[in-house]
Amino acid sequence: MKKTMPPRTPAHRNMLIAQSGGPSMVINQSLVGAVFEARRQKRIGRILGARHGIQGILDEDFIDLRKQTRATLETVAATPSSALGTVRKKPSAADCEQIFEVLRRNEVGYFFYIGGNDSAETAHIIHADARRAGYPLRCFHIPKTIDNDLRENDHTPGFGSAARFVACAVMGVNLDNRALPGVHISVVMGRHAGFLTAASALARVYPDDGPHLIYLPERPFDMKRFVRDVDAVYARLGRCVVVVSEGIADAEGNAVATKFLKEVDSHGNVQLSGSGALGDLLAGQVKAGTRVSRVRADTFGYLQRSFPCVLSDVDAREAREVGAFAVTAACNDTEDGSIAIRRRKTRAYKAYYERVPLRKVARETHHMPARFINRAGNNVTKAFMDYAAPLVGDLPKLGRLAC
C-alpha cells in the first residue's frame, strides 16, 4: 500500500479571494486571472470566493471557485462590476478576531483582496494581525481603482476602461454642444485624484474641441474664477465644454459637493456620486454669473465604472495579469504585499509588475503630479496626454464637414 504523506501545512493551504470597494469594468479580470493561476499552483487547495468582501468572510458566505467552468470564468471576466459582490466596510478589531477564526477553520493560507487604497488598508490590518497571532497567512492586495490614485503604481487596473468611457462621453458631449451651443458641464468621479477627470482631454480631435476647461481636486477650486473662465471661453468660441471632478475642493480643502451632501461611509468618505447636485450647483452659478442661457450639466455617475462594452484592451489584459501575478508571488515569495504596475521607459508603451509592501499602498492617495496640470490649474498638459493615451487605447474616429 502507498503510504499517505502527512499534510505539509504551509505548502498546501486553501485560498480565499474577495473584492472590495467600488466596482470597475475589469475587476473580474483580476479575479479570473487569480483563479486560473491558483488552479495551476499545486500548493493551493480549495479556492474560495467570499461574497461582498470581508462581510462574506465574517458570514462564511463562500463560492467555490474551483468548480466554475472555464467558459463561465471567461464570461465573468468580460462582465463589469464585482462578480463576488463588494462592500464598503473597514473591519473593527472584533471583526479581525472573527476573520482569523474563519480563516483558521477553513485552513486558509492565501488571502487576496482586490480593491483600492481602503482595501489595501484592510489587507494590511489583516496581514499585521495574522503576524501578531502567529498565523501563517500569505496576504496580498490586488490593485483596482478607476480613480488611479494608488501609490507605487504607474496606473491601476480599472482606470484605463473608465478613462475610455469618460473620453468617449466627452467626445459625444462636445459634439452635442457644438451642434447646439451653450455651456455644458460634465461631472466625473474621483474623490481626491483627478486622473479620470483629466482623461476627458483625450476627447479632443480638432483645435476648438472641448473639454475647454478641466477642474481637478489637486487644485483649489474658486467659484468666481470658474465662472470667469467659462465666460471667457464662451466669448471666444460661442460655446464651452467643462469637465469637473466630483472631488473639487476650495482652498481650505472642503469639497464643494460636501456643502450639499452629508452621507458618510465607514472609511469617513462623503457620498459624492449618485447625485446631480454638484453639476446643478455649477450650472446655476454659470447661469447667474454670465449671460449664457443654455447651461446644462451631466453627472456620469455609475456608468463610468460599470458600462459594459466600452473597454480598454490594455486595461483588461493588465487587470488579468495583475491577478495572476499576485497568486504567483504569494506562492513563491515569503513576504506579503500589493502588486504594482510599473511602466518601462521605452518609446512604445510597455508595463511590468512588482510586489510592493502593503503599507506603501494602504490608505494614502496618489495625486496628479504637477507636471500633468497646467499653470492656471484649469487644464492638463501634453505630458498627461502622453501618459494616459496608451492606457485608454485608440478612440473612435470622428469627422467634420469641410467648410
Add this chain to the structure above:
Amino acid sequence: MKKTMPPRTPAHRNMLIAQSGGPSMVINQSLVGAVFEARRQKRIGRILGARHGIQGILDEDFIDLRKQTRATLETVAATPSSALGTVRKKPSAADCEQIFEVLRRNEVGYFFYIGGNDSAETAHIIHADARRAGYPLRCFHIPKTIDNDLRENDHTPGFGSAARFVACAVMGVNLDNRALPGVHISVVMGRHAGFLTAASALARVYPDDGPHLIYLPERPFDMKRFVRDVDAVYARLGRCVVVVSEGIADAEGNAVATKFLKEVDSHGNVQLSGSGALGDLLAGQVKAGTRVSRVRADTFGYLQRSFPCVLSDVDAREAREVGAFAVTAACNDTEDGSIAIRRRKTRAYKAYYERVPLRKVARETHHMPARFINRAGNNVTKAFMDYAAPLVGDLPKLGRLAC
C-alpha cells in the same frame, strides 16, 4: 456650336438640407444618405447644407455638400450629433417670408429637414407657405428622434442606438447595484413618450436582474405608490433598480420635473435634461419613505443621444436609407411629405419606407401603446421587448459565477 438649352426650372433645381432639434447618434447617416442620393440625381444642382437648421437658412450660412469627399462623408456619417449644427427654433411668419426670399435667391427646389415632430411642423409650415406663394418647392421631412415618438412610424432613426445605450447603461447599473446593494434610480430622456425608458428592460439577463421597476410618461406617476413599489422590491431582493422617464407626470398631466425646472424653449417645451434634479428628488423620497440608506440616482443626460461607438447597426443602416429614400421620393413624386419606417409582418425583422403626408407627422406625439405597458403601470410587457429587441441588436454577453 452646341446650343445651350434654357434651364428647365422645376427639373434642375438646387437642394437645401438642414438638421433640427436634439442631435442623435445617427442623424448624420440620414444627412449623408441624402447627399449621396442627391449626387446621383441629375435634376439636382447645388447641394447646400444650412448650418443650425432654419437659423442657417435665415442667415444664408451654407456649406457646399457637393465638394465633400466620399471619405469625409463616411466619417461624418459615423460621427454622432448633427454635423451641420442644429437649432430649437419655430419660425415666425416673418421668418417664413425671409426663408422664401433665401430659397428663391438660391434657386432651391428641394428642401429637406431632418428632425422630430417639431421639425416636421416647421417643414409643414414652409410647405404650406410655399404652396400659398406658388413657389415650386419639394419639401420633405426626414424623421429623427431618440424619443421614437413620431406618428406613422413603426420606429424612428436614432431610437435604436439611444435604446442600445440605455440598455447597456442599465446592464451596468444593475451589475453595480447587485455588487453593492441599495436602490438605484436611472433617469432617461423622453419628454412625452416612454419608448427609450422602456428599452432599459432589454438589460435583463437573469430573472432577478433589474430594471425591477419602470415608470413611463404614459401612466400617471404617483409618488406614494412609487415609494411603496421600491420598498416591496427591496424587501424581496435586498436591492432595487428603477428606471424613470424624465417626462413622468402626475394624474393632472403636470411633469414631476416641472416643479423644479422652469426653462422653456420656443416650442413651449420645458427643459427636462441637463439636470440631476428629478433623480435627486426621487432618491430623496425613497430615503425619506423607506429604511433603505443607500439610494443613488443617475441621470443619463446627453450621453444617451451623443455617445460615440455604442451604435445599433440596424438603426445606422435605416437612418442612411431613410435619408436616401427622401431624396428619391422628392425627385420622383409630385407630393411633399415625410418618410415613415414601417415593419413587415414577417418573423425575422424587416423594415420598409413610405412617403406620408407632412401633416400626419407634424407636432403630434406617438405614445407607447397600452399593450406595451403592464397593468400596474410600472413595467413593460413581452410585446414591447419583442418590438424593441431587433432595433437595438445583440447586447453584450454577461456572466455570473455558479453558486
